[in-house]
Amino acid sequence: xxxxxxxxxxxxxxxxxxxxxxxxxxxxxxxxxxxxxxxxxxxxxxxxxxxxxxxxxxxxxxxxxxxxxxxxxxxxxxxxxxxxxxxxxxxxxxxxxxxxxxxxxxxxxxxxxxxxxxxxxxxxxxxxxxxxxxxxxxxxxxxxx
Amino acid sequence: xxxxxxxxxxxxxxxxxxxxxxxxxxxxxxxxxxxxxxxxxxxxxxxxxxxxxxxxxxxxxxxxxxxxxxxxxxxxxxxxxxxxxxxxxxxxxxxxxxxxxxxxxxxxxxxxxxxxxxxxxxxxxxxxxxxxxxxxxxxxxxxxxxxxxxxxxxxxxxxxxxxxxxxxxxxxxxxxxxxxxxxxxxxxxxxxxxxxxxxxxxxxxxxxxxxxxxxxxxxxxxxxxxxxxxxxxxxxxxxxxxxxxxxxxxxxxxxxxxxxxxxxxxxxxxxxxxxxxxxxxxxxxxxxxxxxxxxxxxxxxxxxxxxxxxxxxxxxxxxxxxxxxxxxxxxxxxxxxxxxxxxxxxxxxxxxxxxxxxxxxxxxxxxxxxxxxxxxxxxxxx
Numbered sequence: 001x002x003x004x005x006x007x008x009x010x011x012x013x014x015x016x017x018x019x020x021x022x023x024x025x026x027x028x029x030x031x032x033x034x035x036x037x038x039x040x041x042x043x044x045x046x047x048x049x050x051x052x053x054x055x056x057x058x059x060x061x062x063x064x065x066x067x068x069x070x071x072x073x074x075x076x077x078x079x080x081x082x083x084x085x086x087x088x089x090x091x092x093x094x095x096x097x098x099x100x101x102x103x104x105x106x107x108x109x110x111x112x113x114x115x116x117x118x119x120x121x122x123x124x125x126x127x128x129x130x131x132x133x134x135x136x137x138x139x140x141x142x143x144x145x
Numbered sequence: 146x147x148x149x150x151x152x153x154x155x156x157x158x159x160x161x162x163x164x165x166x167x168x169x170x171x172x173x174x175x176x177x178x179x180x181x182x183x184x185x186x187x188x189x190x191x192x193x194x195x196x197x198x199x200x201x202x203x204x205x206x207x208x209x210x211x212x213x214x215x216x217x218x219x220x221x222x223x224x225x226x227x228x229x230x231x232x233x234x235x236x237x238x239x240x241x242x243x244x245x246x247x248x249x250x251x252x253x254x255x256x257x258x259x260x261x262x263x264x265x266x267x268x269x270x271x272x273x274x275x276x277x278x279x280x281x282x283x284x285x286x287x288x289x290x291x292x293x294x295x296x297x298x299x300x301x302x303x304x305x306x307x308x309x310x311x312x313x314x315x316x317x318x319x320x321x322x323x324x325x326x327x328x329x330x331x332x333x334x335x336x337x338x339x340x341x342x343x344x345x346x347x348x349x350x351x352x353x354x355x356x357x358x359x360x361x362x363x364x365x366x367x368x369x370x371x372x373x374x375x376x377x378x379x380x381x382x383x384x385x386x387x388x389x390x391x392x393x394x395x396x397x398x399x400x401x402x403x404x405x406x407x408x409x410x411x412x413x414x415x416x417x418x419x420x421x422x423x424x425x426x427x428x429x430x431x432x433x434x435x436x437x438x439x440x441x442x443x444x445x446x447x448x449x450x451x452x453x454x455x456x457x458x459x460x461x462x463x464x465x466x467x468x469x470x471x472x473x474x475x476x477x478x479x480x481x482x483x484x485x486x487x488x489x490x491x492x493x494x495x496x497x498x499x500x501x502x503x504x505x506x507x508x509x510x511x512x513x514x515x516x517x518x519x520x521x522x523x524x525x526x527x
Binding site: 045046049050055056057058062063064083084085086087089090093094096097099100101102103105 | 173175177206208210212215216220221222240242244246248249259267268270271273274275304308310355356357392394395397433436439483526
């Protein structure tokens with residue numbers, strides 16, 4: 001059945017709205033957790049971006065930064081939007097490019113926030129991010145100025 | 146035999162997860178396989194029979210990397226491609242190097258290192274990391290990409306406190322008889338016997354004044370001597386690029402500009418010497434409409450000699466058969482479908498003005514300027 005002009009325009013409009021909104025998600029607040037060995041207490045927004053893009057590789061005491069990603073979509077989107085300034089897909093491209101040019105390994109993503117916290121607790125130099133409502137013990141809370 | 150081993154390695158490793166943190170002493174293995182199709186309404190592009198439609202458009206890569214210590218990393222990628230007469234699925238080492246990072250400020254790489262120039266040269270072989278199939282021809286000449294892809298030598302890199310990333314390389318550009326340059330020479334009736342290259346430099350800087358904006362510049366030179374059936378040809382020159390890239394949510398905008406000097410010298414017949422001042426520029430806009438769909442629009446222009454953009458001088462000097470060989474103006478529309486994390490389908494349409502990238506225009510005495518090319522590429526990544 002053919003749609004009349006008006007109905008067709010509405011359908012196209014609905015389709016466009018659907019496509020544009022399908023990538024949108026509600027961004028929550030995140031806070032940064034690090035292993036107790038990490039010397040920093042406060043880092044800048046630029047530091048966050050450089051750490052998660054693999055540009056900054058060492059803490060101030062020259063130990064290696066080991067960052068991991070949170071598989072929770074809301075937390076990850078919040079990190080991208082507020083600090084990295086890339087969409088999740090652009091971030092994925094970035095790390096795939098690093099991988100296939102030999103410049104870095106794709107950072108590990110933890111689907112379970114408990115596993116993520118355990119990794120940060122037990123790994124020297126580790127840093128990650130969690131939803132601000134999630135409780136985490138035996139880790140260092142890093143403030144972002 | 147080498148191809149079979151490569152294929153077996155690929156199949157065995159194909160289920161390796163993408164999301165893997167390379168722990169110390171563990172070898173992280175990834176790769177990609179792609180098959181494409183090219184069709185043009187007139188002329189043959191990229192040394193391939195595109196006018197008849199061709200499947201000779203595929204590539205395959207497998208890389209191995211390991212973190213040997215906190216600061217030391219090593220890895221290599223095997224790569225094979227076929228683009229018409231170029232590559233012919235011959236397996237090459239794409240990159241292979243040791244990388245020691247002393248600090249945020251400085252690291253050292255030794256081996257075969259990908260050359261940074263412009264925004265995208267490092268990811269020329271990484272189809273999965275971008276929207277478009279072909280990078281803008283005005284900046285990245287597809288047929289000759291193996292001439293500029295990597296350097297065998299050493300380099301330093303790092304990040305300066307003012308958010309400037311840099312890379313400095315010194316070394317030779319490996320070349321083979323199945324390279325794009327060799328295929329190009331064959332099409333004009335010259336058989337390549339050997340290629341020797343001299344060490345060259347590459348400088349690349351990228352400034353990130355804010356997280357969403359990058360600006361930079363790069364330069365490199367090239368020096369090679371090609372032994373051919375008609376005698377030796379020396380190919381020398383240098384190239385400069387400036388570029389800008391901006392991200393806003395799902396939008397990416399990039400623009401690049403290049404210029405330089407190039408000379409072809411014929412030691413046996415110096416009078417045949419050819420010099421040119423090439424210039425090219427491009428603009429690219431991509432937008433991710435949904436998790437599974439992205440679109441892009443790219444425009445680029447390239448002129449072999451900025452002082453002879455219309456090709457009249459070259460035609461008068463009998464350097465070309467048609468003055469349209471001296472320029473390229475390409476407009477392309479690209480779509481990318483991420484079927485899932487492993488499968489990617491890309492469709493791309495080009496409208497090309499000029500014959501610069503047309504190796505063979507089929508004996509037409511008065512070739513038209515405008516042609517169209519359609520490219521389809523399906524990739525599997527792991």
